[in-house]
Amino acid sequence: MRGNTSSIKMTATINEKIFDVVNVFLMLIVGFITLYPFWYCIVVSFNDGLDATMAPLYFWPRKWTFDNYEFIVTNERTLHAAMISVLRTVIGVVTHVSFTGVVAYGLSKRWLMGRKYYMMFFMFTMYFGGGLIPTYLLIRALGLIDNFLVYIIPSLFSVYDSILIMAYYDSIPGALEEAARIDGAGHFKIFARIIFPASLPIFATIALFNGVGQWNAYFDTTIYTRSDKLLTLQAIMTKMINSAEALQEMNEQMAASGAVDGFATIKPITIRMATMIFTTVPITLVYPFLQKYFVKGIMIGSVKG
């Protein structure tokens, strides 16, 4: 009897061991499938352009070079675009988080007169919108076409984010605020000294989501800007993908800037990969450090959403 159960247990543990091994193996495959495309792009970006067009590359650069990156960081157009990308992300995130945070603070006071109607007014916009053309006409009427502010003002506020923030404010014990009020702190001081510091995790989450959104945005650049001075990195990437002319343009630019002598064998394909890595690296460096925050933030979102 006893021997029997233990043998059942034995097979159970052996099965579990097998499961564990298979599981780890499967996860390694998923990890590989996720990472390989990035690795491939890195490999191409460090390879000589002419050489890359002759035969496919897989795991390691055949002919090492830094020329592609050197070309990017000395190319005025790319550098300017990088600056615009950084500016729109930094300014956009700071203004978005502060604006949305303040509105959410007002909304979080449940005893406020008419709060129900405010909420209805806000929520309705989540389910119904004007659509592409009316929004475009509005942006045009506001004079935001070809204006840097088109990256900032329309994304000042988000109803969804304000709901997330509100849910977080709710979890802060009311006694904290009460105590500060008794000590004579005003509304501004309470917000700045108590509410904001206590809500840092949610602000970090929103900042990350919004920052990624700003950094990755391409559509507003495509439809709301005409001149090159507002091009972002994503817009440059988009141009490189969508039109063969952009690559041709780049070739001519290279030739014009005398790059032909300096970088004899640069090709659009390797430049494209280098630009891609250049565009991806900043986000890749940031998100692992904010992981514990955004996991929490998403949870609030799905419960309250």
Place this chain on the structure above:
Amino acid sequence: MRKKELNIRAPRTVEKKPFWVRFKKEAVFHIMIWFGVAFLIVFAYIPMSGIIIAFKDYNFRSGIFGSPWVGLKHFRQLFQDFFMGNAVINTVGISVLSIGLSYPCTIIFTLLLNELRNVKFKRVIQTVSYLPHFISWAIMAVILNSMLSPSEGIINIVLQNLGFIDKPIAFLGREDLYWITVVVASIWKSLGWNTIVYLAVISGIDESLYEAAKIDGAGRFARMRYITLPALSGIIAIMLILSVGGIAGTGFDTSFYLSNDLNYNRSNTLSYYVYTIGLRRANFSYSTAISFLLSVVSATLMLTANTISNKLTGKGLF
């Protein structure tokens, strides 16, 4: 006990002060909210009123108010437009395929992740699996173009070496493969990210349930099947509602970057069609008519999905 509590709280809520006295005390918070109200009036409600151009023949010179009324002309046109019907088929097709494939994949991946014993390894896999979520669709397009390229894309080379295919496949240049290609690509991009919600719910499951099941002799699969999965049913329902609500808007990014003359019949999705008609061909009124219809359909889908979910599982969004 209950009554006592009520009594303590009662004075605060019952207290009736004159409107202005109360308002003055609350004014700071109202002003905070008004910032949001002002923003939404400008950026949400004014565009909503712009929908009237769907009932007009908009032209640049006369503007929104000066353009002539045409009633339901654009809505009638919509039902005779071949590309409109085509876009409906593509949008629904891609959505259904995407929901049908991504949910099982995500849930299986979540369960397997959750069963990893080595915490460090688990953390690494999680972090890696989030990475594709953070890249833009421009970058996705670069990756897809190079991975799927018929001449040197690794996917074609692997498939050829394994003997599945004789000749390289131009995944992005064929109508019949467009749906599955973008669906698989989207799953690749969002698989890890989508597990976050489910993992968070799993971490909230009472550990003693698993202990009790273990004592009763339940193996790993039994525990997954009878404890973890039921605990996830609520959140799965909520995520499904959100997906269904988003069907009408599916596919803009993928079509924007991956649509070409060769696959247009299968890559022409509704949101992309709104863009093509509106901004590429500058037919503002017709484009707005389509997007208005899309908005209405989205809201209806969301409400319907929610009602069904409430009826079937007792869980819904609102």
